[in-house]
Every structure is written in C-alpha cells, then in structure tokens.
Amino acid sequence: MSEQTVISVDTTGGDRGPGTILAGLNKAVRQNPAARFILHGDAAEMERLLRRRAALRSACDLRHAEGVVPMDAKPSYVIRHANGTSMLGALDSVRSGEAQVAVSCGNTGALMALAMLRLRTAPGVDRPAIAVTWPSHAPHGYNIVLDVGADVRADARSMVEFAVMGAEYARLSFNLARPRVGVLNVGSEDHKGRPGIREAANLIAEIGPQAGEFEYVGFVEGGDIVSDRVDVIVTDGFTGNIALKTAEGAARLIHHAMRDAFTKTVLSRAAALLAYGSLRRLQKRIDPRRVNGGVFLGLGGAVVKSHGSADATGVAAAVKLAFRMGESGFSQRVADRMALLPEGRRAIAAGQQDGA
Amino acid sequence: MSEQTVISVDTTGGDRGPGTILAGLNKAVRQNPAARFILHGDAAEMERLLRRRAALRSACDLRHAEGVVPMDAKPSYVIRHANGTSMLGALDSVRSGEAQVAVSCGNTGALMALAMLRLRTAPGVDRPAIAVTWPSHAPHGYNIVLDVGADVRADARSMVEFAVMGAEYARLSFNLARPRVGVLNVGSEDHKGRPGIREAANLIAEIGPQAGEFEYVGFVEGGDIVSDRVDVIVTDGFTGNIALKTAEGAARLIHHAMRDAFTKTVLSRAAALLAYGSLRRLQKRIDPRRVNGGVFLGLGGAVVKSHGSADATGVAAAVKLAFRMGESGFSQRVADRMALLPEGRRAIAAGQQDGA
Known part of the structure; x- marks a missing residue:
C-alpha cells in the first residue's frame, strides 16, 4: 500500500x-x-x-x-x-x-x-455489528462471532449482512479464501429454532455465498462456536451477547479454579513452578486480553473496540488489528461485497416479515 | 420419610x-x-x-x-x-x-x-422446563439455570413458573432458605433487552417472590451465571440452551488446551505428575459428568435426564439427585408453590401479550 x-x-x-x-x-x-x-x-x-x-x-x-x-x-x-x-x-x-x-x-x-x-452505516448496510475473535479448535486458533453487541434482535436481512461482513473479516484475520459461515441455533437440523432464525438461514443460503464468497454450512450449536467445522458464527445479537459473556464467565471460573488448584499444596506449588512455561502458553491461548479486539463492522469507517479492562497487551492487540484493517483497505472491501447483495424485493420482504 | x-x-x-x-x-x-x-x-x-x-x-x-x-x-x-x-x-x-x-x-x-x-404438566404449570446445575463461584459450587431445553421461547407467564420451580430446586440442591433469582439479559439495567424479557421480569418481580419464597435480584448478564450474586438464573429456553452449550464448548476447549500444555515438554509432564492431586480436584470441579443431572421441572412426576454420553460417574450423580428428589417429595413441593401463584387476569394477560 x-x-x-x-x-x-x-x-x-x-x-x-x-x-x-x-x-x-x-x-x-x-x-x-x-x-x-x-x-x-x-x-x-x-x-x-x-x-x-x-x-x-x-x-x-x-x-x-x-x-x-x-x-x-x-x-x-x-x-x-x-x-x-x-x-x-x-x-x-x-x-x-x-x-x-x-x-x-x-x-x-x-x-x-x-x-x-x-x-453512519456503510452503503448497503442496514445495521452495524460487533464482531469478536473467539478461541477455537481451528488450526489458527480462533473463530469469528457476530453480532455480539445488540440490545434488540437483528432481522433476517441484517443477518445476511453479518454473514457477508463476518466472512470478509475472517478472510482478513485468518487468510481464508472461502470462510465457512454458520447460524447459531439450538440444534443443527433445519426445523430447529424460532421462525426468525430459520428465515435468516434461508436468506443467507440463498443470497449470501455469492456476494460474500463464503460457504454456508447451516445451523450450528453453542458447542460449535469453538469447533473447526465453521469459521464465522452469525447470531441475532441478543443471543450472541449472552453467549459471549457466558463463555467469558466460564473461562474466568476455570481460571480461578486452576489458580486455586496450583496454590493449594506445596506439591502443587512446586508443580506450577515446573510447568511455568506451559502454564504461560495456556494462559496466553485463552487470555481474553489478547483476543480482545472487537470490531464494529458495517460503519462508514473502521472502529476497533478494545476491552474496557484491557491492559497494555490488550491495547497493543487492538492496535495491531486496526493497523491490519487500515493497511488492507478493509472498509472498502466490505463495501464492495455489500454492493453485490441483491436489493431485490424478495430479500427485503423476507427481512421485514421476520418479527418473531 | x-x-x-x-x-x-x-x-x-x-x-x-x-x-x-x-x-x-x-x-x-x-x-x-x-x-x-x-x-x-x-x-x-x-x-x-x-x-x-x-x-x-x-x-x-x-x-x-x-x-x-x-x-x-x-x-x-x-x-x-x-x-x-x-x-x-x-x-x-x-x-x-x-x-x-x-x-x-x-x-x-x-x-x-x-x-x-x-x-402431563403439573397442575398450574403452562410449560415444563429443563434445569441444570451450573458450576459457579457460590460457596456450594453451583447455580441453577432454567430453562435450557426449549426450541421455542417461553412467554412471561412461563418464566414466572420457571422462577418458582427453579427456586424450589435450589432450595433442595443447596439448602437455601430464600434463593436469589435473576433473569438472563444483555445487561443488568431495567431498560435492557427485548420487550418480552422486560415483561417477564416485571411479572416475576410482581407475583413470583411470595409464591416462590425467593428474592428477585433483577436482570443478570451471561457473566453472572457463574457468580455468587444469584442462585437461580431464569432464561427463555432458547437463550439458555445456547448459553449452556457455549459454556460447555468453552470448558472443553480449555480442558484440551490444559492437556496439551501438560504433555508438551518433559518438564510440564513432570509437573503434571507432581500436581496430580490438584489437577484431579480441578477436573472434578469442572467436570460436566458430575454436574450432569438435568431435571425436568413442572411435569406430573419427576424426571432426571442424564447426559447422553454420561459414564458411570455421571449416571451415579443423576441417580443421587433422583433419590434426593424422591425422598423429599419434591414434585409435591413444587405443586404446592404453584398453587400459590395468582391465576388472575392480569398475570395471564401479561403472559399472552408477550409475543415479541
């Protein structure tokens, strides 16, 4: 550049x-x-x-x-x-x-x-989304989850946009040519979940992959967020926010339990010293401060939101991500994809009827 | 007995x-x-x-x-x-x-x-719920979350019943006189979340505590599920299911990362041997097999659902819980509480208008 x-x-x-x-x-x-x-x-x-x-x-x-x-x-x-x-x-x-x-x-x-x-929102975007990188079993160590930041649930049309933006973000973050996108639901079968979720899934399957250059893998469950069968998990915002905070809570609980386990006895304290390097690597892998850079997608400009309690490491991670986004012209890439989404009556109508 | x-x-x-x-x-x-x-x-x-x-x-x-x-x-x-x-x-x-x-x-x-x-459902119950015990920072180590098993979201009236049944289950499980009940949302402020959730919260605050003998603490976030500021977390079923599976996924990921960390080097393998007792205690604490016994509440009889992949330890935990429920006449206790819930027009109307 x-x-x-x-x-x-x-x-x-x-x-x-x-x-x-x-x-x-x-x-x-x-x-x-x-x-x-x-x-x-x-x-x-x-x-x-x-x-x-x-x-x-x-x-x-x-x-x-x-x-x-x-x-x-x-x-x-x-x-x-x-x-x-x-x-x-x-x-x-x-x-x-x-x-x-x-x-x-x-x-x-x-x-x-x-x-x-x-x-403002970027041209062609109904509603922006907050995307996070989520530790996973993927070879590169993370998946993308969006939207995780909303009060009010997204409709089907917005969720198509999330799929396209999330795929572009996964391409940037993990160098994937054709990211796999799934929709978060209570089961992977087509008949599962509330009507609004099924409507969104149908619309994503129909108009998403061509504009977004991704593979749509269907519904995924909460347990799949960490799996390597999907790269981008699309949620309605409300559910994604609760999933994110729940997972952070679980990780914090386990972290505390580990600390307790390794300070309980003289033996375990000696073990912690011996395993210092390994424990540090583990800590690094599941540390929310390093994951941290949540990104606002779909705005007329790029915004990286670091955790409120981020320390210097967390801030540096957010800046690194911001640098990469700026350098690659990420906002323009997203806008180009959005322009490929059909604005046709059918898609809009499908989005509007999703009040469930 | x-x-x-x-x-x-x-x-x-x-x-x-x-x-x-x-x-x-x-x-x-x-x-x-x-x-x-x-x-x-x-x-x-x-x-x-x-x-x-x-x-x-x-x-x-x-x-x-x-x-x-x-x-x-x-x-x-x-x-x-x-x-x-x-x-x-x-x-x-x-x-x-x-x-x-x-x-x-x-x-x-x-x-x-x-x-x-x-x-059938128990007298006075609109809709049964699946409740799970969830590892937490509570002194007794667990909180109760319900409903976690539904395809379709519960309405406000059903969520009042979940609060009452969940509180009774917490009384049985943790010997609490007056459990603290919260409603899962994207924030703890009153104005947060979708209208249906706010309606449920208002109805629980109004008619729940007297019948259910619990303290209503308001909205809680995903991160609070593991906290000790609440004993029972009420969800609409859809969100609870996703939260549960997401947390299980996070725990599994960390478990794998830990195993990797402790087998990576000779030093870390030695440390794992030294810390064997502590690691086992940790494992036991966060092991879903021991938590395991999900309970169906609100039916005309008690049903304990153990994990499909439960091993002998998991099955024994489920049986222990079943024994405790049978011995204490749990189903009758729940029915007695339900009979105290007002069937008045106002409550029912509030439940029905919750289509959001």
Whole structure:
C-alpha cells in the first residue's frame, strides 16, 4: 500500500486510564514501526506519558480533548454530551479521512452510538455489528462471532449482512479464501429454532455465498462456536451477547479454579513452578486480553473496540488489528461485497416479515 | 420419610449402553443403600450385567422392554413409535405411582415429548422446563439455570413458573432458605433487552417472590451465571440452551488446551505428575459428568435426564439427585408453590401479550 496507515486513538476511554493505553501503543509501535497515530485526550498528560518514549512520540500527532465519556453513561446521555470528548475526536479523525481506523477502550454502547452518528452505516448496510475473535479448535486458533453487541434482535436481512461482513473479516484475520459461515441455533437440523432464525438461514443460503464468497454450512450449536467445522458464527445479537459473556464467565471460573488448584499444596506449588512455561502458553491461548479486539463492522469507517479492562497487551492487540484493517483497505472491501447483495424485493420482504 | 424411594431407570438410552448405566447404578447403590430401582430394558442383558452385583441385584425389579429410542430420532417420530420402549416404560412406572422419579440418559427431545404425553404438566404449570446445575463461584459450587431445553421461547407467564420451580430446586440442591433469582439479559439495567424479557421480569418481580419464597435480584448478564450474586438464573429456553452449550464448548476447549500444555515438554509432564492431586480436584470441579443431572421441572412426576454420553460417574450423580428428589417429595413441593401463584387476569394477560 502506498498510503500510510493512520490510527486515531481515544486515550481516555477504558478502566485503566491513558497510562495503560500509551503503554499499549508503545508495544504496538515496536511491532509495527510504520504505524502512525492521532491521539485524542489530555494533551499535557499525553506529553508527560510520551516523554521517555521517543520512537512512539515521533509517530504521534496529539489533539487535546477536555471531555471523557464515562464508562457507565447511557448512550442516549453520551450523544447529547459528547462534544469535546476524546471518543468523539477519535471518531471524527476517521470521518475527516485523516485516519483510517479508530481505536477505543471506552464504553461500548456509547462508542457504537457515536460511531453511528458520525460515521453512519456503510452503503448497503442496514445495521452495524460487533464482531469478536473467539478461541477455537481451528488450526489458527480462533473463530469469528457476530453480532455480539445488540440490545434488540437483528432481522433476517441484517443477518445476511453479518454473514457477508463476518466472512470478509475472517478472510482478513485468518487468510481464508472461502470462510465457512454458520447460524447459531439450538440444534443443527433445519426445523430447529424460532421462525426468525430459520428465515435468516434461508436468506443467507440463498443470497449470501455469492456476494460474500463464503460457504454456508447451516445451523450450528453453542458447542460449535469453538469447533473447526465453521469459521464465522452469525447470531441475532441478543443471543450472541449472552453467549459471549457466558463463555467469558466460564473461562474466568476455570481460571480461578486452576489458580486455586496450583496454590493449594506445596506439591502443587512446586508443580506450577515446573510447568511455568506451559502454564504461560495456556494462559496466553485463552487470555481474553489478547483476543480482545472487537470490531464494529458495517460503519462508514473502521472502529476497533478494545476491552474496557484491557491492559497494555490488550491495547497493543487492538492496535495491531486496526493497523491490519487500515493497511488492507478493509472498509472498502466490505463495501464492495455489500454492493453485490441483491436489493431485490424478495430479500427485503423476507427481512421485514421476520418479527418473531 | 416412611415410604421407600423407588427410581425407575431407562437402561437403553444413552450413547454408552446398559453396561455403563448399570455400573452407575452400582456406584449409586453403594452411596444410598436404601435406594430401590425398577429397571427397563433387555431383561437377559440386565440379568447378565447384574450377575456379579448381588447388592444392586437385590435392589432392582426388572421389566423387559424390546424397544430402544434412538438418540437421533425426532420427537414427533418417537411419539408414534414409543410403545414397548424402555424410555416409555421408565416414565410409566412414575405415572402408575410405582416409582417417584424416572432417570434416563436418552434422547432429550424424545424424553421431554414422552414425559409430557404420559405425565402431563403439573397442575398450574403452562410449560415444563429443563434445569441444570451450573458450576459457579457460590460457596456450594453451583447455580441453577432454567430453562435450557426449549426450541421455542417461553412467554412471561412461563418464566414466572420457571422462577418458582427453579427456586424450589435450589432450595433442595443447596439448602437455601430464600434463593436469589435473576433473569438472563444483555445487561443488568431495567431498560435492557427485548420487550418480552422486560415483561417477564416485571411479572416475576410482581407475583413470583411470595409464591416462590425467593428474592428477585433483577436482570443478570451471561457473566453472572457463574457468580455468587444469584442462585437461580431464569432464561427463555432458547437463550439458555445456547448459553449452556457455549459454556460447555468453552470448558472443553480449555480442558484440551490444559492437556496439551501438560504433555508438551518433559518438564510440564513432570509437573503434571507432581500436581496430580490438584489437577484431579480441578477436573472434578469442572467436570460436566458430575454436574450432569438435568431435571425436568413442572411435569406430573419427576424426571432426571442424564447426559447422553454420561459414564458411570455421571449416571451415579443423576441417580443421587433422583433419590434426593424422591425422598423429599419434591414434585409435591413444587405443586404446592404453584398453587400459590395468582391465576388472575392480569398475570395471564401479561403472559399472552408477550409475543415479541
């Protein structure tokens, strides 16, 4: 690519503050020396944090922002009070074309609401989606699940778009020529599930694979999210959000149980020392901080949402992903795919009748 | 209790065959010498499997059944061809009053369909539910989640019944005087989620706690399923099924990753030996075979559904639970609670308008 990739960063969002975010950028710039950043936040504090980081400092353009979007504020409140916040600034750098991708660890609902307001949905997209990379038995270690972020369930037409966008994201993330796409349901047989899910599946099978260049594998169950029989799992948003948080809860529980097991006796503590390398590899593999970079798909610009509690490693992972998206012209690729989806009456009608 | 608890067992359901089920009963009878069983299945094979198990043999009454319900048969097919199967026999022993609880490792959908046909729903219950015990951070190690087994989403009125039945089940399982009940949603704020979920939550808050003697804690998220801020998590069935299978998938993935980590290097293999006891304790804690006993609530008789792939340990856990339910007169307790739920117009109307 001839143009330089610029990433705009909201430095005040997140639970851990700008120090952690700048530490993450410092890691990221070591991995991708070509990356350039526009940082939004408290200018004096950013300068202070950059003082001993010359390489990073020279890659950054600072923009002062007074306001901070609170982690627990409702999207409706944030929309009315967003002026002058670092989150809005980060999005506006993408809107103006100065940056290709925005990164924030802030309030997810607020970020999505502001992103929709400032970047709008991409042409041909009814509704954006949040996609996550999910640890799996796949050779490359992950699958893609989307949408995981919605309050209100997506209709059939939106789920076709999720399938196309998710497949493109899997192509970017895992270098797959023809990703396999499935729809999350309570069973894999065609007659399973609520009517809306079956309608979505039929529509995806009919119009999805050609535009999205993917293989449609049918319904998949919760247990298949980690399997290697599918690369992209499409959900209605509501179910996907609950599945994601449930799995994170299960992983956390097992993590605690493991820690307990390895500190219980003198023998087990000795074992933990012996197995230090292996345990670290295991930790790395199932660590949500490394997976972390949730992506907003279907907007008029790319947005990577890192976990609110992300540490420097998590921030670096999100920036790495953002860099890859910017470099590859990901948003344009998605738009090109969307343009191939038929806008015909049938598809729209099918989408609208799905009120179940 | 003066009367003896009798458990009827479907010995042919499940992936592993009667040998595993009888081995499980053998474990169970050692733990509960007072248990009595009516076994349904191939009489000659059961006799052969019982030959060297004198204690178990003397606790069993055998009933020959020619037919086996296939694990992959659709419920609609099974209902038409169930005559003479061991699954139907096991349910009919409860229907006739000879046994208090039926246990099967067979096809879940078929078992529920036949149970509804032969045992009917309990008085005052619109729709039965499948409840599971879910490993958690609670002091006693588990929470209850229901419904996890439905194709079609439950309405608000049914979810009130789930709350009452789930609370009673938590009382039985964990000796809690006043269990805390929450409703699974995408956020804990009152305005979150689809309209049907909010309607259910309002109805539970209004009429549930008095009849069910529980504390209603409001909406909980996927991550809260493992928390100790709630004992019983009510779901609409569809979402619960996906959450359950997703969590099982996550646990399996981590289990495999752990096994890999501890066999990778000589050092880590040595560590695994050193930590053998701790790893076994950990395994036991997160082992779905021990959790296993799903329970059908709201039927005119008690049914425990063990995992299709349950081994002897899993079967023994299911029998132990069945024994406890029979001994405590669980079905009657649930019926008594249900009778306390107002049948008033308002509640029913609220349930019916929930079509979202």
